[in-house]
Amino acid sequence: MLDDRARSLLKTLVEHYIADGQPVGSRTLSKASGLELSAATIRNVMADLEELGLIASPHTSAGRIPTALGYRMFVDTMLTARPGLLQQEVSALEGQLQPDQPQRVITHAAQMLSSLSNFVGVITAPRKPSVFRQIEFLRLAERRVLVILVSPDGDVQNRVVMTAQDHSQTELTEAANRLNAQYSGLTLEVVRERIRTEVEQLRGEIAGLMNAAVQVSGESLGEQVVISGERNLLSVQDFSNDLGSLRRMFGLFEEKTALMRLLDVSSRAEGVRIFIGGESQVVPYEELSIVSAPYEVDGQIVGTLGVIGPTRMAYDRMIQIVDVTSRMVGQALSQARSGS
Secondary structure, eight states: OOOHHHHHHHHHHHHHHHHHOSOBOHHHHHHHHOOOOOHHHHHHHHHHHHHTTSEEOOTTOSSBEEOHHHHHHHHHHTOOOOTTTTHHHHHHHGGGOOTTOHHHHHHHHHHHHHHHHSSEEEEEOOOOOOBOSEEEEEEEETTEEEEEEEOTTSOEEEEEEEOSSOOOHHHHHHHHHHHHHHHTTSBHHHHHHHHHHHGGGSOHHHHHHHHHHHHHHHHHTSOOEEEEOGGGGGGOHHHHTOHHHHHHHHHHHHHOHHHHHHHHHHHTSSSOEEEETTTTSSSOOTTEEEEEEEEEETTEEEEEEEEEEESSSOHHHHHHHHHHHHHHHHHHHHHHHHTO
């Protein structure tokens, strides 16, 4: 626990550092905090805060900067919301989320998050129902089969799979016909369960093809993450001189799996979540913070969105950006679904 004096100085230091990115010295703190304290007293409090791991002293400066722990205390106990912070900016961008095509809503939402934050915007597309309308198998070569999957909305996905044994085209057509007759229109979960119970009654080769088809269905109809504004990180002062950090971060955006896991965690929470400096363990980068929130369509959580940027970000602003965008996305997708 910090006393009021230490809390006030930590709050002032974090706000000052977020604003200009320069280590904060005792003289600056004395002026900015409004507290009538001697320079010696402020230096003593700073030393206590440093000992607690809330601030750190860069080698090149006599000033201090917040640590991830310092940012966490600031966000949890000192952050004050400023209503209406984004009103004009959001009004200017609101027309981008037209509820005509869901995929365009998702793409524009990622761009909006990036534009408002000047960092990276991420959003998972709504989870599609795992249902297929039709499946076909095409023999390519020995033990290599092309699986063609058609979703109810006409989306076509192709995957090449290796089979345990070679099949003639006649056998493949027979398996596809049986699969379409028995399982078309059912959810993936139901198909998996039925195959599990019926597999003993099927010939081994057909059962193997059905299992391969189910696996392809899961891959094809899974979630998709849309990312916008990665290049914004190139101009962030905190990263511009650290090519190693930039490479790791761009690797994260290209690979996407870790991001999906993080956003999945966020989707199980209510409201905005903030991960500071690798707290999530899923994205263990001390230099990054992530502000995320789930969004709903017709009262059901269907995806997650967020902003990724440096730990030195204006958290009050990012929270409002993410909160407002999540509500706008949910509203646009709900209207698109209802056809209004």
